[in-house]
Amino acid sequence: MTTTIKLLKLSALALAALMLAACGGGDSTxxxxxxLTCNVxxxxxxxxxxxxAPPPD
Incomplete structure (x- = not known):
């Protein structure tokens, strides 16, 4: 039972790391x-x- 729980935790950690690594993306500049940065x-x-100036609503 504990082996199954450890395996599930490890799998969840690996999946989370994979998803975060995939979100890195490239630099668009x-x-x-x-x-360009604008003041509110x-x-x-x-x-x-x-x-x-933003368009009127």
């Missing part, structure tokens, strides 16, 4: 490229080149 409530424009 090119080297040397600066990311502004948002990036469609081209991602400047911050603009």
């Amino acid at each position: 090119k080297p040397g490229e600066v990311l 409530p502004q948002i990036p424009n469609a081209a991602g080149t400047e911050c603009v």
Whole structure:
């Protein structure tokens, strides 16, 4: 019984580690490229080149 529980715990740990490793992904920016950050409530424009006021609701 204890062997089964240990095996289940180990399997759950291995599955969690595999899922976290898969979430790493790649970096979406090119080297040397600066990311745009905007102050609230502004948002990036469609081209991602400047911050603009959000559209009215």
